[in-house]
Amino acid sequence: MSARKKNILSAVVASMVVIGSLPARASIFDDPSNLRILAEDISAAELRTTMRSFAEGTGSRCSACHVGKIEADLSSYDFALDEKEKKLKAREMIKLVRNINEQIATAFADTGQPLVEVTCATCHRGQEKPEMIEDILQRSVESDGLDAAIAQYRDLRERYHGSYTFDFSERVLMRLAEFYGVNGDYDAALGFIDLNLEFFPRSSRTYVLRAQVLAETDDIAGARRDYERALELEPESAWIKQQLAELD
């Protein structure tokens, strides 16, 4: 099987996990009676694809926007009802996506290249609200403290690592640590740095960052130890050598 076919297959399997199995006959999509934004004469197949992309893109089940029980058969849902706030918000979002794509089409008409189409997934990446992990953690520090934020990072990593929802690369916790370091909250800075070293134990840049924070707190011995570790990982770095020399 080609790689491409495998990708399509796994996308279909993933979609079944999110939205549950759809009935073999696409009957629920046949006679929409309350489309305000989508074309009223949309085909059942296209409406089905559109709804799947809404559900997958925003990591939601049909019942997030439609009236019906998660565990119940979709044929018992009343999709035409406008009772859920999220459905109303989703209507605004359909308009937003259209506007964005129109603006892109206008702005890039002269390139003669195929246009990139923005979809729900472009922003949402499988989340109900498209948030960046650093913003979530920062809020968590403010409301519940550093330990809670660290526990939350572990939990999110457990659940989302390998998905497209959050970035778990080396830079993210460093950016957070830099933010707290600059603002003088050295406990938070060191907390996120230690967490990063747990997942990236060979990150010389994280050791350098910890050395900088420790130097700010006048822990010169600690700073030296971390610059030395960074240098072991990156022996060619003239810059780290210079930082070490400047400590003396």
Ligand code: HEC
């Ligand atoms: C993020 C919100 C959202 C999710 C999730 C969602 N929908 Fe929808 N759905 C909408 C909106 C908004 C409309 C109305 C669009 C319009 O007014 O043009 C709609 C319309 C429909 C309609 C047409 C109803 C009618 O009679 O007018 C059907 C059928 C439908 N959705 C099925 C589904 C199914 C099945 C799922 C799960 C796979 C799903 N939807 C997931 C937001 C959502």
Ligand code: HEC
């Ligand atoms: C350009 C980026 C962007 C795109 C594209 C986008 N959204 Fe959103 N959406 C957002 C942002 C940002 C929020 C959060 C607003 C807030 O609460 O601050 C949001 C919120 C929502 C919410 C409310 C979530 C909640 O829990 O309150 C729904 C529902 C939603 N979007 C559905 C959609 C659907 C369906 C699509 C595709 C048709 C879509 N969005 C496309 C940026 C986007």
